[in-house]
Amino acid sequence: MEQLTLIASGLITGIGLIAAVGAQGAYLLRRGLNREHVPALVAFCTISDILIIGGAVLGIGAVIEQFPAALEVVRWVGAAFLVTFGIGSFRRALRPQTTSIAGESGIGLTRALTTMAALTWLNPHLWLDTILLGTLANAHGPEGKWWYYVGLCGASIVWFSAVGFGSAKMSGFFTNPRAWQVLDTVVGVIMLGLGAGLVLH
Template sequence: MFQVALTGLLTGLALIVAVGAQNAFLLRQGIRGEQVLPIVLTCLLSDVVAITLGVAGLGVVLERWPAVLPVAQVLGGLYLIAFGVHAAMRAWKPGKLDAGEGAALTPGRAVLLTLALTWLNPHFYLDAVLMLGTVANSFGTDRWWFLAGTLTASLLWFFGLGFGARLLRGLFARPAAWRVLDSGIAVIMGALGIGLLAH
């Protein structure tokens, strides 16, 4: 059982420790120290729901109705491009990039943005529902130990990234550093969005 849980932990980390829209957003907000807990909890609860559904068998449903994924790809691609354009605009005006300036996100808006970046991304379904669901079910009755391992990975990663990002706050006291970060986020979001639309 421990070995299955460890496999789930390592598999979960391999999937979520990647530069993507959700992680880039969490990193930026973690550095700003703005609405970190609501974002972290939203990321974590999204993983709990999606991975649990995958382990419980929703992966089979999505495999039978593959038309759901292309629709999610188009919506997700457009949203990521729009998010990237917004990040590019922030980078273009560095005066608004300081953590103490600009319009702060409300908890509700932070949660909605996180939900959009998570659930409009078809890779989220492929990874959390289909892939992890398939791997988990290969362990038979021990699949729930695999689930426990993957959810532990999500817990460690999101809390670590969200609240560990504050260690970089000194570096990002200068607007130029925010310009670089937002430029990188714009490129990542744009590339992901174009990639989703292209496929």
């Protein structure tokens, strides 16, 4: 039961943070709406997340073991980032705009993967998120962190598959500014909740 709770917690937290990183998801949404290279892009995003988050879990654990004070630094930096991002989400919710999903069409696989690689590996929000997730995972102990990590990996699989393969069916829905307003509001609540949790933990 405890393992299932950790997996569920990692899944929910992972989806909240992954959904908040807009550039990567928006690009995948556009390619999905054009039905271009969706399996390859979904696989790339998922594998990248699994590798980056896994490295964060291992790396943060080593830092905490050797330099416990580093946990405090990461905790407060992470909390500040989450609160700031949450406030930004609420501001966007107050001024919803239709997201452009038409984009360019007919691009090759190499270009699509290169663009996605830049959006994934050069995104500072992504690295901040993964450092935070590594810290949250290690808070569950040597064994519990890996069950939490399983949930985080599941979040990547679920989210990127839903965006990539489900984007064609969502085309009408996400041209409505109200849909983005709801999403930004939910993301804002999640971010503020996680930020408060880091401060209080």
